[in-house]
Amino acid sequence: xxxxxxxxxxxxxxxxxxxxxxxxxxxxxxxxxxxxxxxxxxxxxxxxxxxxxxxxxxxxxxxxxxxxxxxxxxxxxxxxxxxxxxxxxx
Numbered sequence: 001x002x003x004x005x006x007x008x009x010x011x012x013x014x015x016x017x018x019x020x021x022x023x024x025x026x027x028x029x030x031x032x033x034x035x036x037x038x039x040x041x042x043x044x045x046x047x048x049x050x051x052x053x054x055x056x057x058x059x060x061x062x063x064x065x066x067x068x069x070x071x072x073x074x075x076x077x078x079x080x081x082x083x084x085x086x087x088x089x090x
Contacts, residue, residue, distance in 0.1 A: 012034070013032045029052070
């Protein structure tokens, strides 16, 4: 999956690719910045690691949320249906 848009003054493409790993799935993320102005070309190499770090932090939070057990309730009866544990983002 790829997302195209603006990150500050940069046109950006952020992509996510899922790859099979031993008993799990690995998420590969890449960030490409396209400076719209010549002077921004100097800033792109400095901005990329900060953007990647922010995305990594957000994906870490998502991983924690997906891996925690979640109780689903049957709202009509108030009964627990089951527990879901996702363990596929490395």
